[in-house]
Amino acid sequence: MAYIKGISYYLPERVVTNDELLLEFPEWSVEKVATKVGVKSRHLAAVDETAGDMAEKAARKLFEEYNIDPKSIDFLMLCTQSPDYFLPSTACILQNRLGIPTSAGAFDYNLGCSGCVYGLVMAKGLIESGIAKNVLVLTAETYQKYLHPSDKSNRSIFGDGAAACLISTDGIAEIGNFSLGTDGSGADHLIVRTGASRCKQATGDVFEDMDGHLRFDDYLYMNGSAIFNFTLDAVPEMIKDILAKNKLESGDIDYFVFHQANKFMLNTIRKVCMLPKDKFYINLEETGNTVSSTVMIALKDCFDKNVIHPGMKVMITGFGVGLSWGGTILTF
Amino acid sequence: MELNEFVANLAEQFDDTDASVITKDCHFRELEEYSSLVGMSIIAMAKTQYGKSISGADIRSCTTVEDLFNLVSNK
Numbered sequence: 001m002a003y004i005k006g007i008s009y010y011l012p013e014r015v016v017t018n019d020e021l022l023l024e025f026p027e028w029s030v031e032k033v034a035t036k037v038g039v040k041s042r043h044l045a046a047v048d049e050t051a052g053d054m055a056e057k058a059a060r061k062l063f064e065e066y067n068i069d070p071k072s073i074d075f076l077m078l079c080t081q082s083p084d085y086f087l088p089s090t091a092c093i094l095q096n097r098l099g100i101p102t103s104a105g106a107f108d109y110n111l112g113c114s115g116c117v118y119g120l121v122m123a124k125g126l127i128e129s130g131i132a133k134n135v136l137v138l139t140a141e142t143y144q145k146y147l148h149p150s151d152k153s154n155r156s157i158f159g160d161g162a163a164a165c166l167i168s169t170d171g172i173a174e175i176g177n178f179s180l181g182t183d184g185s186g187a188d189h190l191i192v193r194t195g196a197s198r199c200k201q202a203t204g205d206v207f208e209d210m211d212g213h214l215r216f217d218d219y220l221y222m223n224g225s226a227i228f229n230f231t232l233d234a235v236p237e238m239i240k241d242i243l244a245k246n247k248l249e250s251g252d253i254d255y256f257v258f259h260q261a262n263k264f265m266l267n268t269i270r271k272v273c274m275l276p277k278d279k280f281y282i283n284l285e286e287t288g289n290t291v292s293s294t295v296m297i298a299l300k301d302c303f304d305k306n307v308i309h310p311g312m313k314v315m316i317t318g319f320g321v322g323l324s325w326g327g328t329i330l331t332f
Numbered sequence: 333m334e335l336n337e338f339v340a341n342l343a344e345q346f347d348d349t350d351a352s353v354i355t356k357d358c359h360f361r362e363l364e365e366y367s368s369l370v371g372m373s374i375i376a377m378a379k380t381q382y383g384k385s386i387s388g389a390d391i392r393s394c395t396t397v398e399d400l401f402n403l404v405s406n407k
Contacts, residue, residue, distance in 0.1 A: 029367075032347070036369055153368070211368060211388030224368065225375050225388035232379045264369075268376045 002124040003171030004330065005134075006066035007300040009163040009293060010058040011043040018156070025152045033156060038263025042159030042288030044144050051080040051140035052090040054162035059098050059138055062164040070099040073166075075132035076106040077122060079115035079139040079292045081321070082146070083108055086196075094138070105132065112190070113259045113320025115139050115292030116163070117178070117327055123167035124175050135167045139292035146192050146220035153213070154222060157262055159288025163296030172303075173314070176329035179241035181234060186323035189226040193217045227320070231265060234325050235317060236273050242315060246329045253279070253329070254312040257302065259319055260284040260294035281307075292318070299330075308332055333382060338401045341381055345373040356398040361391070378404050 018040055022030045034040055045054060055078055063070055076098075078091040091106040100106075111118050119137035126132040140162035147154050167175070194202050194217050205217040215221045235258075243249060256275055258266060263282055270280045281298050290297060295316050302308040310332050317327035335356060343354035349365045360366060371391050378384045384407040394400040 033369065209388075210392070211371070212392060213368065223388075224372065228372060228375055229379070229385045229387065232376070233385070264372065264376075268380065272380050 001169075002127040002167055002175045003169070004120075004173040004175065005166040005168040005171035006062055006068065007163065007165045007296050007303070008058055008062035008065050009161060009297045009300055010054050010061060011159075011161045011287060012045045012049060012054060014044045014046060015041050016044055017041045021152065021156060028152060030156075036264045037157055038282060038284050039156055039159070039288045040285045042144075042156075042286075043161060045142045045160040049142075050084045050090075051082045051142050051162065052078070052084040052093060054142070054160070055080070055090070055138040055140035055164070056094055056097050058140065058162040058164040059094070059136060062136075062166060066166070068166060071101055073100045073134045073136045074104045075123070075126055075135040076100055076104055077119060077135070077137055078108045079111055079119055079137070080108060080141060081110055081112055081291075082140075082142045091138070100136070111322065111324055112141070112291050113261065113289075113294070114318035114322065114324040114326045116165075116259075116295040117316065117318040118180075118324075119165070120167065120175050120328060121178055121180065121326065127167060127169060133169055137165045137167060139163045139296060141291040141293065143220060143291055148214075148216045148219040150214070151216075151219065153224070154220060157289050159284075159290050161287060161290035161293045161297065163293040163300070165296055172310075173330040173332045176331065177242075177245040178326060178328045179238050179245055180326040181238065181324070183230070183234075183323045186226065186230055189223040189230070189323065190221070190321040192220050228265060230323055231261070231319055232268065232272055234323070235269050235319055238317060238319070238325055238327050239273055239315070242317070242327045242329060248313070248329065250275070252313060253315045255279050255281065255302070255308055255314045257281045257295055257298045257314055258317045260287075260298060261289055261320065291320075303332075333401070333405050335398065335401050338404070339397055341377055342374070342397055342400070345370055345377055354397060356396065356401070358397050359395055360397050360400070361394070374400070378407075
């Protein structure tokens with residue numbers, strides 16, 4: 001069996017409030033947007049601060065808070081879509097920077113909002129197969145650096161941040177069975193088109209999408225309505241599958257911690273799935289959507305505030321870019 | 333699906349626009365309050381109340397509330 005042993009997170013120093021965004025977009029009804037998407041401020045990585053730097057800080061916090069010796073870690077993985085380099089893996093660099101033994105395995109994996117769950121998938125597999133005993137899963141993202149300055153919607157929703165989680169043979173929460181899914185036909189709905197191998201050079205092209213939003217080739221593009229519809233199709237089915245795979249019913253779940261995409265989407269999912277409001281976590285007011293780190297940040301905050309405590313069964317899910325989704329049950 | 337009920341449900345998606353303004357002939361996308369966020373609310377309404385998936389492009393193809401009603405009905 002595999003367990004979460006500890007979670008910590010790091011948010012970069014710079015905070016951008018809605019008032020600051022309003023200065024740039026004076027015509028924008030920022031309060032209305034803030035009420036709907038649920039974000040009042042978000043953190044931004046510094047110009048010279050990478051996902052790797054933030055992941056390192058999150059890991060160091062984890063080591064300190066839980067008195068973990070980095071020498072005890074025998075596997076390290078980093079979930080990011082903003083790696084420090086094309087190669088090598090940022091996880092390899094972090095092995096050295098964090099003082100993790102050279103006998104440890106390390107790699108990056110490229111996922112977004114489902115990334116936390118997939119980290120748990122791989123860590124559980126490594127532990128249950130006897131390949132590793134202490135797996136450090138790091139999630140770190142600097143989406144804000146991918147956003148066009150005029151993209152006020154995404155600039156208001158996303159925030160930068162990193163989380164660190166140790167998965168081990170014992171700990172505070174047993175990791176249950178998973179429901180996973182992928183639909184690459186929706187790859188175009190959330191994408192940065194240029195800069196990698198398919199189209200290395202920036203094009204400077206701008207199009208108006210079917211929703212009337214501008215799509216910049218060289219920046220992050222999200223087709224909001226397509227992602228929204230995907231979520232409303234995929235998540236209810238995933239919830240049923242998680243329950244079936246763990247031989248549970250909805251009433252057995254004490255708390256639901258879903259990827260904190262935005263408040264409006266979470267509320268809609270909650271209503272569609274008829275989940276109780278008092279057991280459904282929504283809090284991205286001061287962080288925004290930190291992509292792969294939202295679930296870890298939420299779990300840490302809930303655990304620290306005793307919202308989640310020993311004896312509880314918690315359903316976690318992640319869903320987004322790929323398109324990719326996954327979820328499981330954590331038994332605290 | 334019933335048109336009057338649909339019109340009433342659609343009016344609920346607007347916070348500041350008086351419900352009396354939302355009629356079957358109303359050019360809803362020209363209303364001052366209309367924005368992409370209201371569009372998202374309409375997509376959510378179609379999904380949660382009528383079990384239908386509509387896109388942003390679908391909404392943009394509609395001029396009146398009745399056009400939208402017909403779109404959702406025929407999905």
